[in-house]
Amino acid sequence: MSTSRSQERLQESLSLVTTLLEKQRVIETLTHKQESKNKELVESLVHRQNLALLQRKLRDLHPADLAHIIEVLPQADRLVVWAELEPYRAAQVLLEASRSVGDSLVEATERRRLVEVLGQLDPDELAYVRESIDPDIVAEVYHSLDAREQSLFRSTVAYPEESVGRLMSPELVWVRDTWDMGGALEEVRRRAELPPRTETLFVVDARHVLRGALSLKDLLLRPPGASVSAVMSTDVVSFTPQDHASDAAKAFERYDLIAAPVVDERGKLVGRLTVDVVMDFLQRQAQSEALRRAGLSGEEDYFAPAWTSAKNRWLWLFVNLLTAFMASRVIGLFESTIQDLVALAALMPIVASVGGNTGNQTVALMIRGLALDRITRANTRHLLRKELFVSLMNGAVWGTVVGLVAAVLYGSVPLGLVMAAAILLNLVVAAMVGCAVPLVLHRLGRDPAQGASVLLTFSTDSMGFFIFLGLARAFLV
DSSP states (O other), rough: OHHHHHHHHHHHHHHHHHHHHHHHHHHHHHHHHHOTHHHHHHHHHHHHHHHHHHHHHHSOOHHHHHHHHHHHHHHHHHHHHHHSOOHHHHHHHHHHOOOOHHHHHHHHOOOHHHHHHHTTSSSSHHHHHHSSSSSHHHHHHHHHOHHHHHHHHHHHHHHTTEEEBHBBBBOEEEHHHHBHHHHHHHHHSSSOOTTTTEEEEEEEEETEEEEEEEEEHHHHHSTTTTTTEEEEEEEEOBBBBSHHHHHHHHHHHTTTEEEEEEEEEEEEEEEEHHHHHHHHHHHHHHHHHHHHHTTSSOOOOOSOHHHHHHHHTTHHHHHHHHHHHHHHHHHHHHHHHHHHHHHHHHHHHHHHHHHHHHHHHHHHHHHHHHHHTOOOOTTTHHHHHHHHHHHHHHHHHHHHHHHHHHHHHHOOHHHHHHHHHHHHHHHHHHHHHHHHHHHHHHHSSTTTTTTHHHHHHHEEEEEHHHHHHHHHHHHHH
């Protein structure tokens, strides 16, 4: 199915679900207004009929589409849809939904149903969602698992957050290096089904140590008598459970991987990492990075209570307030200069705005370079020099343009020269700050995107005002 057709179908499903929910509200309102003695019976029948239509529609939807629909519905409608989902479908939606929406669904679900929903999850999936769930409920679900599943759950939660161990799956197909192709094919046929995204079989020795990989293409086309060890590829990209998920994601992109083996410190095969899980991780990471750059302390549910959303934005709003106050004090140092030359007040925002835009471009490039490991200690100095030259060239070009416009508008060549010089110098400041903030945060082990926009705005505003007004005081007043 094409992407456009898939999107159209999703929008049609969303529209239908919304219509059914609206219809249910209208019907309930009308039946409540009736004074008939059969009012309760009529209301119950109509209510159940409408819910039956809703349930049939929900059963036809993919869990990812269901999660999307739930995320875009207001809180009341969201809970109506959530309540109509069968436990298995609800469990899959919990995995597909964003963390903030998943938390709201968990919070609104009564204990017995939540235990039933969580019981539908695999141990590694339970480990993924457990952090937002009451530990007593997680413990109840854990004790319902068999010994193997309990062991898998314990090993998964033991790995650090955002590690390969948290993302890997125990579902894989392996063959022995001593088998021939006929024996390997018989092993595959013996299984009722293959795990999703199985294009390669992992080859292990008698100690279950990874030795190579055997593609399904070779398994089907090579002679049955051929040795697995002679056909397999030994050039296999593998990971350990302790590897960071972002490093694994870069390898998946670099080598176009569909699935990759995960081995322990002794080289024994313990699981596999698949491209769909990596893509989900990258999507969550990109969304979190975009929010952090904007100064949000965490992911936010669009339909969360206003109080919750307000608190999520407090930290960087407070930081922004402090930096704005400091920038205003810079202007206060030049009050007499502004009074003598009122045109400065109109031109100041231009200097700050151009610097902020340049800085944001640099910050975006630096964050992307750090994320892709393209910026190292060896090339940092070269990159700083290059950004300095870029800012000087842009400052010279656009400073001249803005200076000429200012000179024409206010009939003052000295004012135009001051404006051009201020633009040039502030672009240099913006470029250097745009490089420095992500690099320093990265060296300190912090997220380079965390609050970078706020710190950059403070720097370009304060220095832009200071440079422009300082030059004006020195040469114009």
